[in-house]
Amino acid sequence: MNGPASDLGFSALLEAHAAIDDALLLHEEALLLLDVELAIELLAAHGRLLAVHMRHEEDVVLDAFRRVPPVKKWPVVLYTGQHEKLLWHLARMTQSTLQLRALSGSTLRRAAITLLDLEATYKHLHEHHDGAEREGLFPLVDHEATLQAWRDRVPALLAEWRAALQAEELLFAAARGRLDSRAARLNGA
Ligand SMILES: [Fe+2]
Ligand SMILES: [Fe+2]
Known part of the structure; x- marks a missing residue:
């Protein structure tokens, strides 16, 4: 599927976005079903994937971007600032997810909302x-x-990203199974 190193553009790295979003959705499925331990694990997996992708962007893509004549609408600081903001929110969410462990009943349900x-x-x-x-x-x-x-480094980054995703696949598969049976029990199936 991949051509020689020189043919692979930076944009190939954007395939990470869908998988990062999907890990977050799986975490939210666990939240919805009040499976707190699984929600904690899945949010951590989302964070690990996000960290790999952001490192690739900051070390290579943004480093390359600093060599491009500046475009007013798209300054480097916009991207680094957004990364910081995302990580700040994620840390807050992680803390709130961990706090669910101490709750039960309606208090737990409302904290999940x-x-x-x-x-x-x-x-x-x-x-x-x-x-x-x-x-x-x-x-x-x-x-x-x-x-x-910089572009020549993309195939190695893509391979590293795919290995990182692969390392989470067992967790994701187990989570899907566990959530399906939990939902089936709730629905009286
Ligand atoms: Fe990205
Ligand atoms: Fe990014």
Whole structure:
């Protein structure tokens, strides 16, 4: 599927976004079913995947982007600032998810609703960030011919990303099974 190293653009790294979003949704499924331990594990997995992708962007893509003539609408600081903001929200969500352990009954259910509200803001930030990367950062670095040395690192980064995702697949598969049976029990099936 992949061509030689030189043919693979920076944009190939954007495949990470869907998987990162999906891990978060799986965590929210666990929240919805009040499976607190699973929700904690899945949020951690989402965070690990996000960390790998952000490292690739900051070490290589943004490093390359600093060599592109500046475009007013898309400054480097926009992207680094969005990353910081996402990580700040994620830390808050992680703390709130851990706090669910101490709760039960209606208190637990209402705390889960509050957490889902908090996560809605985080999901909007992701959506906004995805748009800014697809419209600004990635096309700009992909269209700059002088960045070949950075572009040549993309296949290795992509392989590293896919290995990181693969490392979470067992957890995701087990989580899907566990959530399906929990939901079936709730529905009296
Ligand atoms: Fe990204
Ligand atoms: Fe990013």
